[in-house]
Amino acid sequence: MKRIAVIGGGASGLVAAIAAAEGGCSVTVFEKADRVGRKIPATGNGRCNLSNLSLKCDPIMDEAYHGSARGLFLPVFSGFDLDRTLDFFQSIGIPVRAEGDRLYPYNLQAASVIDALRDRVERDPRIEVRLDQEVLAMKRSGSRWQIQTSAEKSSFDAVILAAGGKAAPQLGTDGSGPALAKKMGLHVTSLSPALVKLQLDSPYCKRLSGLRMDAAVRVLDGEKCIRACTDEIIFTDDGISGSAIFMISQAATTFLAQNKQPLLELDLFPEMETEELYALIRGILDHVSWKPILDALNGTLHKKLIPVLLKETDIGKDQSASSIKDGEIRTMVQFLKHWKLKVTGHGGFKNAQVTAGGIDGAEIGTDLQMKRFPGLYAAGEVIDIDGDCGGFNLQWAWSSGYTAGRNAAKQKG
Ligand SMILES: Cc1cc2nc3c(=O)[nH]c(=O)nc-3n(C[C@H](O)[C@H](O)[C@H](O)COP(=O)(O)OP(=O)(O)OC[C@H]3O[C@@H](n4cnc5c(N)ncnc54)[C@H](O)[C@@H]3O)c2cc1C
Incomplete structure (x- = not known):
C-alpha cells in the first residue's frame, strides 16, 4: 500500500489525510503539537466561519484571494467546491448554517468542527496521527521521501506539506512550514501578517x-x-x-x-x-x-x-x-x-489570522504538486495565497487539502 506523510494536522492536513486514505493509501500525519487542529476552536470568534456562500458565484473568487498562487484557487476549488465541502461536513455530522454569506457549523461551535474532524481521522484505520512530532527536514532519496522528525526518521512515497504559515504562532504555526519549503530549495515569497x-x-x-x-x-x-x-x-x-x-x-x-x-x-x-x-x-x-x-x-x-x-x-x-x-x-x-x-x-503575526506570502505559485502545479519535486505536495496557508475575511481561508484549506490528498494518492510511484 502506498505510504503518504502529511506534515501538519491542521485544517488542510486533516482533510488531506482523509482524502489520501480514501484514495487507498496508508497515511501518517506528523503534528508537532500535542493535539491536532489547535487553531480551529479559535476561528470565527469561536464559531468557525468555515466557508462563504458567495463562492457559488464565480466573479467574487478572483477578488477574495491574493498572492502569487491565487490563480490556483479556481482549479483547486472546482475539485472540492462549496457543495462538496458542505456534503463533507454533513457526512461527519456538521450541518451548516448561513449568517449573511458566512457559513458556520449549525450550533455555532468551532470546537464541534475539530471534534468531528478528529473523530473522522481517528476512526480511519488507514490514518495514523503522530503527535508531538515536529518535522525537521524532508529529502528525496531515490523515488522515496525521507522525513526526519524530532523523534524518528521514516520514508514515504509522497509527502504533503500542510504545516501552515506564520500567523498566530501561539496556536502552533511559527513559520516552520515555509522554512521547510525553503530548505528544500523552493522559492518562498516574503511573509507578512494579513487579516490583522x-x-x-x-x-x-x-x-x-x-x-x-x-x-x-x-x-x-x-x-x-x-x-x-x-x-x-x-x-x-x-x-x-x-x-x-x-x-x-x-x-x-x-x-x-x-x-x-x-x-x-x-x-x-x-x-x-x-x-x-x-x-x-x-x-x-x-x-x-x-x-x-x-x-x-x-x-x-x-x-x-x-x-x-x-x-x-x-x-x-x-x-x-x-x-x-x-x-x-x-x-x-x-x-x-x-x-x-x-x-x-x-498587530504582527501574533494578532494576525493569516499569512500573506508562502510557497511561490510558480513552483506549484494545479494538482498542488511541486513542479521541481515530484511526490511533494502542499496545501493550506503554507502556499502564497491568502483570502479575505469571511470563511475564504478555511475554504482554501479544505479544498487544497482534498486536492493534495487525492492527487498524492493517485500519483504513480
Ligand atoms: C484567531 C484566528 C481566527 C480565524 N478565523 C477564521 C475563520 O473564521 N474563517 C477562516 O476561513 N479562516 C480563519 N482563520 C484562518 C484559518 O484558521 C487558517 O487559514 C487555516 O487554519 C490554515 O489551515 P492550514 O492547515 O494551512 O494551517 P493550520 O490550521 O495553521 O495548521 C498547521 C498545523 O501544522 C502544525 N505544524 C507546523 N509546523 C509543523 C512541523 N514542522 N511539523 C509538524 N507539524 C507542524 C501546526 O502545529 C498546525 O497544527 C483564523 C485564524 C486565526 C488565527
Missing part, C-alpha cells in the same frame, strides 16, 4: 477604545484608493480592528513593509450621501436647538465620537445647537465621511 489589526497615529484611540460600528474604510496611496471595504470597525487602545480593517490590512501592511506611510480614510456614515447626512444633522440641531452641541448629537453619533468630532472641527462643546452655522455642519459632515488617519504599524 492596525496601529494608528491618533490621540483618540484610547478614548474610542471598544467602540464598534460599521464604516467604509479606504486605504489611500496619495489620493488614490488602493483597497476598500465596508463592514465593522472596532477601535482599540492603539489603533483599529474589526472585519473591515482585516479586509484592507494586507494592503496597509504591504505599504508599511515598503517603508511607506499608508493613510486610512473612514466614512462613518457609509449608508448616507453627503447631502443626506448634512440634512440629518441640520434637522436634529433645529429640533433640539436649546441643547449644548455635545448633548444635541447624542442620538445621532456614538457618545465617544462626539468630543472627537467637535475637537477635529474646532467647535466648542458648550456651544448651543442653535449657534452652529451651516458651514460648521458641512465641516462636520466632511470629517464624518472622510476621517483620515495615519497607519503606523500592525
Whole structure:
C-alpha cells in the first residue's frame, strides 16, 4: 500500500489525510503539537466561519484571494467546491448554517468542527496521527521521501506539506512550514501578517477604545484608493480592528513593509450621501436647538465620537445647537465621511489570522504538486495565497487539502 506523510494536522492536513486514505493509501500525519487542529476552536470568534456562500458565484473568487498562487484557487476549488465541502461536513455530522454569506457549523461551535474532524481521522484505520512530532527536514532519496522528525526518521512515497504559515504562532504555526519549503530549495515569497489589526497615529484611540460600528474604510496611496471595504470597525487602545480593517490590512501592511506611510480614510456614515447626512444633522440641531452641541448629537453619533468630532472641527462643546452655522455642519459632515488617519504599524503575526506570502505559485502545479519535486505536495496557508475575511481561508484549506490528498494518492510511484 502506498505510504503518504502529511506534515501538519491542521485544517488542510486533516482533510488531506482523509482524502489520501480514501484514495487507498496508508497515511501518517506528523503534528508537532500535542493535539491536532489547535487553531480551529479559535476561528470565527469561536464559531468557525468555515466557508462563504458567495463562492457559488464565480466573479467574487478572483477578488477574495491574493498572492502569487491565487490563480490556483479556481482549479483547486472546482475539485472540492462549496457543495462538496458542505456534503463533507454533513457526512461527519456538521450541518451548516448561513449568517449573511458566512457559513458556520449549525450550533455555532468551532470546537464541534475539530471534534468531528478528529473523530473522522481517528476512526480511519488507514490514518495514523503522530503527535508531538515536529518535522525537521524532508529529502528525496531515490523515488522515496525521507522525513526526519524530532523523534524518528521514516520514508514515504509522497509527502504533503500542510504545516501552515506564520500567523498566530501561539496556536502552533511559527513559520516552520515555509522554512521547510525553503530548505528544500523552493522559492518562498516574503511573509507578512494579513487579516490583522492596525496601529494608528491618533490621540483618540484610547478614548474610542471598544467602540464598534460599521464604516467604509479606504486605504489611500496619495489620493488614490488602493483597497476598500465596508463592514465593522472596532477601535482599540492603539489603533483599529474589526472585519473591515482585516479586509484592507494586507494592503496597509504591504505599504508599511515598503517603508511607506499608508493613510486610512473612514466614512462613518457609509449608508448616507453627503447631502443626506448634512440634512440629518441640520434637522436634529433645529429640533433640539436649546441643547449644548455635545448633548444635541447624542442620538445621532456614538457618545465617544462626539468630543472627537467637535475637537477635529474646532467647535466648542458648550456651544448651543442653535449657534452652529451651516458651514460648521458641512465641516462636520466632511470629517464624518472622510476621517483620515495615519497607519503606523500592525498587530504582527501574533494578532494576525493569516499569512500573506508562502510557497511561490510558480513552483506549484494545479494538482498542488511541486513542479521541481515530484511526490511533494502542499496545501493550506503554507502556499502564497491568502483570502479575505469571511470563511475564504478555511475554504482554501479544505479544498487544497482534498486536492493534495487525492492527487498524492493517485500519483504513480
Ligand atoms: C484567531 C484566528 C481566527 C480565524 N478565523 C477564521 C475563520 O473564521 N474563517 C477562516 O476561513 N479562516 C480563519 N482563520 C484562518 C484559518 O484558521 C487558517 O487559514 C487555516 O487554519 C490554515 O489551515 P492550514 O492547515 O494551512 O494551517 P493550520 O490550521 O495553521 O495548521 C498547521 C498545523 O501544522 C502544525 N505544524 C507546523 N509546523 C509543523 C512541523 N514542522 N511539523 C509538524 N507539524 C507542524 C501546526 O502545529 C498546525 O497544527 C483564523 C485564524 C486565526 C488565527
